[in-house]
Amino acid sequence: xxxxxxxxxxxxxxxxxxxxxxxxxxxxxxxxxxxxxxxxxxxxxxxxxxxxxxxxxxxxxxxxxxxxxxxxxxxxxxxxxxxxxxxxxxxxxxxxxxxxxxxxxxxxxxxxxxxxxxxxxxxxxxxxxxxxxxxxxxxxxxxxxxxxxxxxxxxxxxxxxxxxxxxxxxxxxxxxxxxxxxxxxxxxxxxxxxxxxxxxxxxxxxxxxxxxxxxxxxxxxxxxxxxxxxxxxxxxxxxxxxxxxxxxxxxxxxxxxxxxxxxxxxx
Amino acid sequence: xxxxxxxxxxxxxxxxxxxxxxxxxxxxxxxxxxxxxxxxxxxxxxxxxxxxxxxxxxxxxxxxxxxxxxxxxxxxxxxxxxxxxxxxxxxxxxxxxxxxxxxxxxxxxxxxxxxxxxxxxxxxxxxxxxxxxxxxxxxxxxxxxxxxxxxxxxxxxxxxxxxxxxxxxxxxxxxxxxxxxxxxxxxxxxxxxxxxxxxxxxxxxxxxxxxxxxxxxxxxxxxxxxxxxxxxxxxxxxxxxxxxxxxxxxxxxxxxxxxxxxxxxxxxxxxxxxxxxxxxxxxxxxxxxxxxxxxxxxxxxxxxxxxxxxxxxxxxxxxxxxxxxxxxxxxxxxxxxxxxxxxxxxxxxxxxxxxxxxxxxxxxxxxxxxxxxxxxxxxxxxxxxxxxxxxxxxxxxxxxxxxxxxxxxxxxxxxxxxxxxxxxxxxxxxxxxxxxxxxxxxxxxxxxxxxxxxxxxxxxxxxxxxxxxxxxxxxxxxxxxxxxxxxxxxxxxxxxxxxxxxx
Numbered sequence: 001x002x003x004x005x006x007x008x009x010x011x012x013x014x015x016x017x018x019x020x021x022x023x024x025x026x027x028x029x030x031x032x033x034x035x036x037x038x039x040x041x042x043x044x045x046x047x048x049x050x051x052x053x054x055x056x057x058x059x060x061x062x063x064x065x066x067x068x069x070x071x072x073x074x075x076x077x078x079x080x081x082x083x084x085x086x087x088x089x090x091x092x093x094x095x096x097x098x099x100x101x102x103x104x105x106x107x108x109x110x111x112x113x114x115x116x117x118x119x120x121x122x123x124x125x126x127x128x129x130x131x132x133x134x135x136x137x138x139x140x141x142x143x144x145x146x147x148x149x150x151x152x153x154x155x156x157x158x159x160x161x162x163x164x165x166x167x168x169x170x171x172x173x174x175x176x177x178x179x180x181x182x183x184x185x186x187x188x189x190x191x192x193x194x195x196x197x198x199x200x201x202x203x204x205x206x207x208x209x210x211x212x213x214x215x216x217x218x219x220x221x222x223x224x225x226x227x228x229x230x231x232x233x234x235x236x237x238x239x240x241x242x243x244x245x246x247x248x249x250x251x252x253x254x255x256x257x258x259x260x261x262x263x264x265x266x267x
Numbered sequence: 268x269x270x271x272x273x274x275x276x277x278x279x280x281x282x283x284x285x286x287x288x289x290x291x292x293x294x295x296x297x298x299x300x301x302x303x304x305x306x307x308x309x310x311x312x313x314x315x316x317x318x319x320x321x322x323x324x325x326x327x328x329x330x331x332x333x334x335x336x337x338x339x340x341x342x343x344x345x346x347x348x349x350x351x352x353x354x355x356x357x358x359x360x361x362x363x364x365x366x367x368x369x370x371x372x373x374x375x376x377x378x379x380x381x382x383x384x385x386x387x388x389x390x391x392x393x394x395x396x397x398x399x400x401x402x403x404x405x406x407x408x409x410x411x412x413x414x415x416x417x418x419x420x421x422x423x424x425x426x427x428x429x430x431x432x433x434x435x436x437x438x439x440x441x442x443x444x445x446x447x448x449x450x451x452x453x454x455x456x457x458x459x460x461x462x463x464x465x466x467x468x469x470x471x472x473x474x475x476x477x478x479x480x481x482x483x484x485x486x487x488x489x490x491x492x493x494x495x496x497x498x499x500x501x502x503x504x505x506x507x508x509x510x511x512x513x514x515x516x517x518x519x520x521x522x523x524x525x526x527x528x529x530x531x532x533x534x535x536x537x538x539x540x541x542x543x544x545x546x547x548x549x550x551x552x553x554x555x556x557x558x559x560x561x562x563x564x565x566x567x568x569x570x571x572x573x574x575x576x577x578x579x580x581x582x583x584x585x586x587x588x589x590x591x592x593x594x595x596x597x598x599x600x601x602x603x604x605x606x607x608x609x610x611x612x613x614x615x616x617x618x619x620x621x622x623x624x625x626x627x628x629x630x631x632x633x634x635x636x637x638x639x640x641x642x643x644x645x646x647x648x649x650x651x652x653x654x655x656x657x658x659x660x661x662x663x664x665x666x667x668x669x670x671x672x673x674x675x676x677x678x679x680x681x682x683x684x685x686x687x688x689x690x691x692x693x694x695x696x697x698x699x700x701x702x703x704x705x706x707x708x709x710x711x712x713x714x715x716x717x718x719x720x721x722x723x724x725x726x727x728x729x730x731x732x733x734x735x736x737x738x739x740x741x742x743x744x745x746x747x748x749x750x751x752x753x754x755x756x757x758x759x760x761x762x763x764x765x766x767x768x769x770x
Contacts, residue, residue, distance in 0.1 A: 105586035186747055205749050206586070217747030219702050252746055252754070252762070 066141075070158035072151045073143045076127075080175065080259035081144065087246035087254025088148040089172055089230070093125050093262045096138040097156050097166035103237055105206045108192045111167060112233040121199060124171060124229060126263045140171075142262040149188070149211055149244040152234060156241075164238040173261045174228040174247075180258075181222040182250035188215040189234050189243040196231040197221055211242050223247070223258070286513075286538060287547060288682065289324040291316065294469075294545040295336035295449065298401070298520035299532045299679075300346065302370040306679065308520075308532065308547060309337045309348065316547060317370075322677025324547065328372040331379050332365050336449065336518065340401040342410070346370055347431040349385065349412065351397035358418035359390030362399050364431050385433050386414055386424055386440070393419025394440070398518075400451030402459075403428065404486065410434075411486060413461065416448035421463060421498075423452075423487060441487045444498035447479065449518045453559070458482045460559060461490040464517035465503060471543045474515035474536035479503025480559065493558065507561035512539040513548070521552065522679060527758035528720050528728065529553075530679050531561070549680035551721035562721045564681045565767065569668050569689045571659050574745035575726050575764035579656040581743075581751055583664040583693060583705055588643045590661050591635035594627070638663045640690035652693065654703040656749050659770070664688065666770045667695070675716055676732075683716035683732055685709045699735030701753045703743070719767070726764035728756060 067073050081091045100111050117123075117131035117138075125131075127142035143155065150170070156163045185202055187195055188211040195203040195216070202218035209215070234243050247255035293310035299321075300307055306318040313333030318324040330337075330348065337350035346369070351362045361384045368376035388396035395418035402411045410428040415421040422440035424433060444450065447463035454460070460482045466475030481490030481498040489497045496502030507516050515536030522530040529552040537543040551562025572581040625632075640663035647664075659665055666689040671682045686695040687709055694709035695717070709715055713733035720728045729743040734753055741753035742763040756763050 184746065188748075203750075212748050214746070215748040217750035217752075219752070220700065248746070 067143060067155065067158050070151070070154040072146050072154050073158070074146065076142050076144050076262055080261050082259055083246060083256055084148060086148060087256055089174070089245050089260050090145045091143070091172060091260045091262050092150055093127065093140050093142050093171045094150070094152070094155055095125070095131065095140050095169040096159060097161050097163070097168050098133060098138060099162065099165060100167035100235060101165045103192045103206060103208050103235060108194065108204065108206050108235055111235060112194045120169070121196065121231070124173065124263065148213070149242045152236070152241040152243065163241060164236060166236050168234045168241070170232045170234065170243070172230050173263065174223065174230055175259045175261060176223045176225055176228060177257065179222060179225045180255070182220050183223055183255055184220060184248045185218040185230065185245065186214040186216070186248050187232070187243060187245040188212045190241050191236050193232055193234040193243060198224070198228055208237050211244055213244060214248070217248070286540065287324055287549060287680070288322055288677065289318070290326055291324050291547040292544050293534055293547045295398070295518050296520065296532055296534050296547050297337045297339045298451070299522050299549070300339050300341050300370070302346065303374070305371065307339070307370045309339060311335045320676050321549060321679030322682055330365065332363060334363070336398045338399045338401050338451070340403060342403065342428055342431070344368055345431070349399035349401065351399060351414070355390055358388050358395030358416070360396040361387035362396050362414055366431060382431055385426065386412065394422055395419065398449045402452040402454065405454055411452060413443060413450045413452055415450065417446065420445055421447060421450045421461070442499065443488050443490055444481070446501045447503065451519055452486070453521050455554065456557070458484060458557065459486045461498060462506060462519040463498070463503065466515070468515065468517060468536060470536065472514045472537040472539065476515035476517040476536050477508035478506040478516055478519050478533065480506050482558070504558065506559060513537070514539070522549065524679065526756050527722050529723050551680070552723065553721065553725050554723045562725070565669065565684070565719045565721070565727070567670050569666055569770060570767045571665055571770045572667055572729070573659065573766040573768060574656060575766060576745045576761035577656065577748040579745070579748050580659045580665050581667070582655060582657050583647070583688065584653040584655040585647050585664050587660060587662040587664060588638070590638050591631065594631070637661070640688060644691055650707060652705040654695070654705060654751055656745060656751055661770065663690070669719070672711065672716060675711065678718050678720070681719065684719055685715060686717050697731035697734040697741070697753055701734050701737055701741055703751055703753065722764060724764070727767050728763060729765055730756070
């Protein structure tokens with residue numbers, strides 16, 4: 001079966017509504033149309049224009065409102081955050097979605113290796129930083145998730161951004177009190193994603209897939225004492241999109257004892 | 268743990284895969300025991316087989332007391348051997364105990380000591396005191412011996428676990444079964460199981476030997492089969508019979524290798540591939556619905572290797588190609604034209620348009636052949652390729668050929684295997700840091716040799732012979748849904764349990 005969006009696809013609804021409207025319109029007996037006088041027609045046209053204007057402004061209103069309308073995401077209110085009880089990393093910097101299309105191994109690798117902004121594999125952005133690509137500005141947002149996963153659909157939708165055929169970059173800083181060896185990054189994503197730890201590509205999972213805890217798992221790696229940069233690129237085809245990430249210790253148990261930060265958060 | 272029905276289906280179709288290697292001629296073998304890293308078993312007439320790895324066997328040293336159908340148990344610092352002899356016309360016989368601190372003739376401790384008769388039959392009573400079988404009760408450490416043959420009853424006596432002799436010689440033996448011989452008892456999950464051989468022996472390929480069993484919560488019985496029939500009335504659920512190229516299994520012996528791996532030894536009255544000789548075999552011992560089940564050692568073949576934990580299968584980390592090529596979904600609809608639906612030039616076999624009016628879901632209208640690895644592997648990297656796991660889609664990078672490697676040694680019951688992509692040379696290998704890789708071609712290196720043991724629930728444990736610097740054995744492990752690694756085997760986890768299924 002086909003992948004279903006989390007919520008109704010706006011375009012689809014509109015198309016369906018228009019079709020139904022057109023059908024009803026076609027069934028209107030012509031005498032009724034003749035009954036409209038000029039004033040009524042003006043009122044109707046004005047109302048339609050109002051609706052259209054509101055519809056056009058809606059994404060802008062959402063964008064202005066920011067992430068407040070994202071039901072699972074909040075703005076960070078502390079400098080550091082511990083992982084969840086199950087070890088999930090719940091604080092991220094997410095870049096607003098970039099249009100991208102492709103989920104196969106080769107397509108994903110090509111899409112994530114394309115340069116969208118300067119130092120995209122090394123930069124540790126700050127909340128509110130902006131990058132420009134293809135004539136469009138994209139802003140980094142620091143987010144905390146209330147769940148084990150980061151709901152990118154909520155993220156993009158709250159900002160009035162597209163959710164389908166998009167690429168979203170994420171970065172987080174994992175602060176370790178000491179060096180920890182033999183750990184693995186374990187992630188799940190909807191859909192394909194590629195992951196880096198301290199600049200090294202450690203996971204790639206491909207195809208149209210749903211988020212499964214510990215779906216993609218890295219080989220054993222070492223987290224250094226101090227900050228470690230975890231970076232991801234998630235590609236979505238259509239519908240819902242999210243990811244989850246945690247570290248597993250040498251016994252495949254959730255790693256804890258570290259904190260996560262997203263740099264300075266804009267007021 | 269829940270028994271794996273898929274494996275049962277495979278077992279039902281399976282025949283024996285491999286006989287043991289080397290000189291395995293023996294009749295009435297004792298339970299296999301380990302001494303200083305070597306495996307030993309003793310048979311009728313003083314025959315002895317010894318093996319360094321449980322796969323390749325050779326002739327060992329005959330003990331001083333040659334008799335019939337001995338059994339051996341290792342207790343504390345001693346190996347107790349119970350061996351029967353006729354002392355007149357059957358059923359007049361007795362079972363003698365000899366013991367040794369080592370089974371290795373090169374050991375300074377190697378010296379057999381006589382310890383006397385522990386059971387006997389006078390030729391009149393309804394018993395023939397031969398075919399001893401030992402059980403050290405894991406519950407309380409008490410030592411028991413069953414014995415007997417078709418002359419009357421299978422009987423039970425208690426022995427002294429320190430000296431090996433009868434604990435209470437004046438106590439009468441307890442009768443447990445009739446119409447069988449070569450009996451032995453095992454304990455599992457609060458039950459005692461009496462396994463005994465029915466049918467006739469010593470007739471080569473005409474021997475009707477088969478191993479049957481009953482169980483009881485109390486060691487003195489009654490032992491009932493799965494139909495509730497008492498073994499004292501001839502009951503007995505079949506454990507294993509003839510099959511494939513071997514006839515007449517008998518003389519069950521349990522081998523507990525630990526970590527959830529159990530095996531059993533037996534002899535076949537006739538191995539048709541060895542001129543009808545009576546030979547030793549070792550096979551997996553499974554448990555299902557509270558009963559032992561005779562497993563089969565892995566056969567060579569082409570398989571998918573699926574994780575019990577995740578249901579995903581091991582594959583090369585290469586971009587798969589849909590079997591039959593990518594087909595374009597016409598006429599719109601959900602996902603039409605999306606990723607993965609582009610039609611490559613010419614498409615693949617059967618990639619033509621669907622039957623008129625049938626639409627995408629009507630298929631191609633023809634048979635789509637299996638994927639040719641030679642065609643789809645042209646874009647695979649030349650060097651090493653990572654491993655990963657994915658849903659099984661019948662694709663070439665997901666089909667593994669498992670082949671025995673000759674002269675590479677083995678483990679109890681099986682040789683080492685190589686695991687390669689079916690139709691290609693790409694070979695599964697362990698890396699020095701305990702991860703997995705597919706090397707371009709099999710070289711015979713120990714990290715490319717795989718030990719594949721069937722676990723008691725029917726799943727399989729897959730272990731490299733060597734994994735670099737790792738000091739402990741590692742097993743293939745599904746640490747994630749899409750990623751496999753090597754890690755220490757945990758019998759309580761599904762991570763290292765695999766289904767080896769026909770693709």
